[in-house]
Amino acid sequence: MTKGERGTLAWVTGGGTGIGLESARALGRAGYRVAVSGRREPELAAAVAALRADGITAEAVPLDVADLAAVANAGADLLARHGAVAVLVCSAGTNVPKRFWRDLNPADFARVVAVNLNGVAACVSAVLPGMRERGAGTIVVISSWAGWRYLGFTGAAYGASKQGLSPLVETLNDQEGAHGIRATLVCPGEVATPILRSRPVPPPEEEIARMLQPDDVAAAVLFAAQAPARVCVNEIVISPTHNRIYVGADDLKQPRS
Secondary structure, eight states, X not given: OOTTOXXXXXXXXXXXXXXXXXXXXXXXHTTOEEEEEESOHHHHHHHHHHHHHTTOOEEEEEOOTTOHHHHHHHHHHHHHHHOSXXXXXXXXXXXXXXXXXXXOOHHHHHHHHIIIIIHHHHHHHHXXXXXXXXXXXXXXXXXXXXXXXXXXXXXXXXXXXXXXHHHHHHHHHHHHXXXXXXXXXXXXXXXXXXXXXGSSSOOOHHHHTTSBOHHHHHHHHHHHHHSOTTOOOOEEEEOOSSOHHHHOOGGGOOOOO
């Protein structure tokens, strides 16, 4: 793969930090040109600068994936300038501190679903026509352990939005596999990313140190993207060896009052 070649573009949403940024780095090191999207422009600019310093051909595409028209416009612009997206990584995600029914409000629920589920659907819709025309494409959707098994501590909105990603990915493989397009659902356990700060009780630093790191998940993304064209990696579930979902922790307990 030659950098700059048409058909080598990877578009990563939620790429300013965490799993998205490390996925962009892994794909860039593998030879892809990388378009990185995120809502916070200062973080996005810093991410792109870091990628370029690593010798990666990268550009910023400022974007809130909950803005459906903006997603469509971004996808059309990338197609016009670079040709079809070869790899789409949907890593943008959010949650809210007030996530349990006793204090969850409908606006927060809607915002989480707009980013975590509707935003993925919008990005997929933006790249599918180009992928179909090209006859190839890989879509990797970053879900969560909460999208694989019920997890009470993640809250109603996050759990519902992540659970919805499983049939979204499966329908892609069902309906688009004949066009050379494949999709992978990645379901990580706890990862040391900034979203931990949105928890009602953030985990202690010594626990964060034992969690998955963003580059661990990025390696799974790269594995799916680099599999031979005949191979579809339908689902990847990855967790820390010291898995607090099994072991338990005080900060994971739900309020019962």
